[in-house]
Amino acid sequence: MAPPAAFEAQETLPQNNLLNSDTASHRSKVTVIGSGNWGSVAAKLIASNTLRLSTFHDEVRMWVYEETLQSGEKLTDVINQTNENVKYLPGIKLGKNVVADPDLENAVKDANMLVFVTPHQFMEGICIRLLGKIRSDAEAISLVKGMEVKMEGPCMISTLISQQLGINCSVLMGANIANEIAVEKFSEATVGYRQNREVAERWVQLFYTPYFIVTAVQDVEGVELCGTLKNVVAIAAGFVDGLEMGNNTKAAIMRLGLREMKAFSKLLFPSVKDSTFFESCGVADLITTCLGGRNRKVAEAYAKNGGKRSFDELEAEMLQGQKLQGVSTAREVYEVLSHRGWLELFPLFATVHEISSGLLPPSAIVEYSEKQVRSF
Numbered sequence: 001m002a003p004p005a006a007f008e009a010q011e012t013l014p015q016n017n018l019l020n021s022d023t024a025s026h027r028s029k030v031t032v033i034g035s036g037n038w039g040s041v042a043a044k045l046i047a048s049n050t051l052r053l054s055t056f057h058d059e060v061r062m063w064v065y066e067e068t069l070q071s072g073e074k075l076t077d078v079i080n081q082t083n084e085n086v087k088y089l090p091g092i093k094l095g096k097n098v099v100a101d102p103d104l105e106n107a108v109k110d111a112n113m114l115v116f117v118t119p120h121q122f123m124e125g126i127c128i129r130l131l132g133k134i135r136s137d138a139e140a141i142s143l144v145k146g147m148e149v150k151m152e153g154p155c156m157i158s159t160l161i162s163q164q165l166g167i168n169c170s171v172l173m174g175a176n177i178a179n180e181i182a183v184e185k186f187s188e189a190t191v192g193y194r195q196n197r198e199v200a201e202r203w204v205q206l207f208y209t210p211y212f213i214v215t216a217v218q219d220v221e222g223v224e225l226c227g228t229l230k231n232v233v234a235i236a237a238g239f240v241d242g243l244e245m246g247n248n249t250k251a252a253i254m255r256l257g258l259r260e261m262k263a264f265s266k267l268l269f270p271s272v273k274d275s276t277f278f279e280s281c282g283v284a285d286l287i288t289t290c291l292g293g294r295n296r297k298v299a300e301a302y303a304k305n306g307g308k309r310s311f312d313e314l315e316a317e318m319l320q321g322q323k324l325q326g327v328s329t330a331r332e333v334y335e336v337l338s339h340r341g342w343l344e345l346f347p348l349f350a351t352v353h354e355i356s357s358g359l360l361p362p363s364a365i366v367e368y369s370e371k372q373v374r375s376f
C-alpha cells in the first residue's frame with residue numbers, strides 16, 4: 001500500500017541506496033537488542049527492508065532475554081522454529097531472516113547497526129555487558145522510552161549508550177502502538193539525530209515502509225524526551241479513565257501534560273526545538289498512548305481499584321511479562337524535580353508520582369485537574 005500523500009512529512013527521505021556499496025563485505029549488519037512487543041515489531045520492519053535493499057545483510061539478529069515458556073520450551077527455540085515471538089507478539093510472522101539469539105555477545109559481534117529496544121530499566125545492565133564486545137565502527141539507535149537518574153542528574157538512554165559504549169546513538173520514537181504496526185496499519189515515526197544527516201538517512205532507510213513513514217529531525221534530546229515523558233501523562237490519563245471523569249477532562253490532562261513535557265525538556269536541554277513537539281514523537285505519541293497504550297490501561301485499573309492493588313501486581317496480571325515505563329519514569333522525573341527545586345513548576349508530573357507511589361489516592365488527579373484548569 002502506498003502512503004497517502006497527505007501523510008508524507010516534509011523531511012521524509014528517499015528510499016534509494018545511500019550506502020553506495022554493492023559488495024557483501026560492505027553491507028551493514030543489523031542486530032536488534034530486545035525482543036518484547038515493540039522489539040519484535042521493529043525486527044519485522046527491519047527484516048522486510050534488509051531483504052529488499054542491497055546495502056544490508058539479509059539476516060537480522062535479535063537478542064532475546066531467554067526465558068522458559070509454560071510448555072517447557074525456550075523462547076528463542078520457539079521463535080527460530082515458528083518465526084513468531086509467541087510470548088510477546090503472537091500470531092505475527094517476523095520474517096524468515098530474523099534469527100533469535102539468546103547470547104548477547106554473539107548477537108552483536110558482527111553488527112555495525114545496533115537497534116536498542118528493551119524496557120529502559122534493563123539498559124544500564126545491558127550496556128555494561130556490551131562493554132568491549134561491539135564493533136568500533138558501530139552506530140546505534142534507541143527505541144527505548146525512558147531515562148536514568150544518576151548522581152549528576154538525568155541521563156537519557158541514548159546518552160547512556162553513547163557514553164558507556166563510545167558510539168554515536170540516534171533515537172526513533174513516535175505514535176507507535178506495536179500491535180497496530182504489527183498488522184501493518186499506517187503510522188509515522190520520528191528519527192532524532194545529532195549531527196550526521198547521512199547516519200539519519202541510513203536509519204530511515206532501515207525502518208521506512210509504505211505503512212511506517214519515518215521523518216528525521218536534528219534533535220535527539222527533544223525526540224527522546226517526548227517519547228519518555230508522554231508515558232507519565234498517559235498514567236494520568238488512565239487515572240482519569242478509571243475515575244470515569246470523561247473525555248474533556250482527559251483532553252485537559254493531555255494539554256497540561258504536553259505543556260509540562262515541553263517546559264521540562266527545555267529546562268533540561270535548551271537546544272530542544274519547539275517544532276519537535278509537533279512531530280509524530282510529540283503530540284501524536286501523546287494522543288495514541290493516552291488513548292490506547294499499556295500505561296493508560298494499567299493506570300485505569302489502578303484507579304478503579306482505589307489504589308489498593310499495586311502497579312507491580314496489576315502489570316504482572318494484565319501485561320504478562322510486558323513492562324510499563326510510565327510509573328518508573330514518573331519516579332525518575334520526580335527525583336529530578338525534587339533535586340532541582342522544580343516540584344511546583346510541574347504539578348502534573350509530581351501528582352502522577354505521588355498517586356502511583358501511594359502517597360495520594362487516585363482521586364487526587366481530580367483536585368489537581370480542577371485546580372490547574374481553573375488557574376489558566
Ligand SMILES: NC(=O)C1=CN([C@@H]2O[C@H](COP(=O)(O)OP(=O)(O)OC[C@H]3O[C@@H](n4cnc5c(N)ncnc54)[C@H](O)[C@@H]3O)[C@@H](O)[C@H]2O)C=CC1
Nearest residue numbers: 035036037038039065117118119122144145177178322323
Ligand atoms: N510496545 C509498544 O507499543 C511500544 C514500546 N516502546 C518502547 O520500547 C521499549 C521496549 O518495549 P517492548 O518491546 O514493548 O517490551 P515489552 O514490555 O513488550 O517486553 C518486556 C521485554 O523485557 C524483557 N526482559 C525481561 N526481563 C529482562 C531483563 N532482566 N533484562 C533484559 N530484558 C528483560 C522481556 O524478555 C521482554 O522482551 C520500551 O521502552 C517501550 O516504552 C515504544 C513504542 C511502542
Ligand SMILES: O=C(CO)COP(=O)(O)O
Nearest residue numbers: 174175176177293294295
Ligand atoms: O509508546 C507507545 C506508543 O507509541 C506504547 O505505549 P505503552 O507502553 O503505554 O503501550
